[in-house]
Amino acid sequence: MLNKILNIKENSYSFNLDKEVLKNKIEAIFKQQNLNIVGEFTTENEFSIHDKWTLISWVMPNLKRKSAYLKGTILSSKKGISIKTNTHSNTILAVFSFFSIFLGLIISILSNQNKQLLIVGMMLILLGVLYYLIGLYFRNRLLKNFEKHLSL
Structure with a gap:
């Protein structure tokens, strides 16, 4: 439930490639400057990708500014x-x-025949739904770009 609220999606992809070949393919994606995604390997088997689009333009410490993020882990098993x-x-x-949705609901309930x-309240609810849909768009855009460039 929390994953739905926070707009988190988990996926798993299987490959018939060697681990080093797959890592080289991912690194080749990172080196391309003309893509809408930027990434790097954080450890030997983990990588992080984010969209080039910036959601927040001002710089604040410990505040993520990009529109979407993807963390990946390369796993080896007997199946591949x-x-x-x-x-x-x-x-x-x-x-x-x-x-926004929570505040809009409270204001709408407490409006007590006051149309204004x-x-x-309804505008705040609509704004909250719009924020959520924009978040879905950014997440799916990054995921589709990753899948497209990895030829999935």
Whole structure:
């Protein structure tokens, strides 16, 4: 349930490639400058990818600014090589979405026949839904770019 609220999607992909060949293929994606994604290997078997689009333009310490993030782990098993990914949009979108819908519901309930407050509450709910849909778009855009460039 929390994964749905925070817009997190987990995927698994299987490959018939050698582990080093797969890592080289992923590194080749990272080296291409003309793509909409940027990434790097964080450890020997883990990598991180983010979208080039910036959601937040100002710089604040410990605040993620990109629109979507993907973390991947390369796993070896007897059946072959697989990649497990965890993709999510910027957490701020999910938090603002939840907060806006919650505040809009409270204002709408407490409006008590006041049409102006009811309109404000409904607009906040609509804004929250819009934030959530934008987060879905960013997450799916990054995931589709990753799948396209890895030829999945």
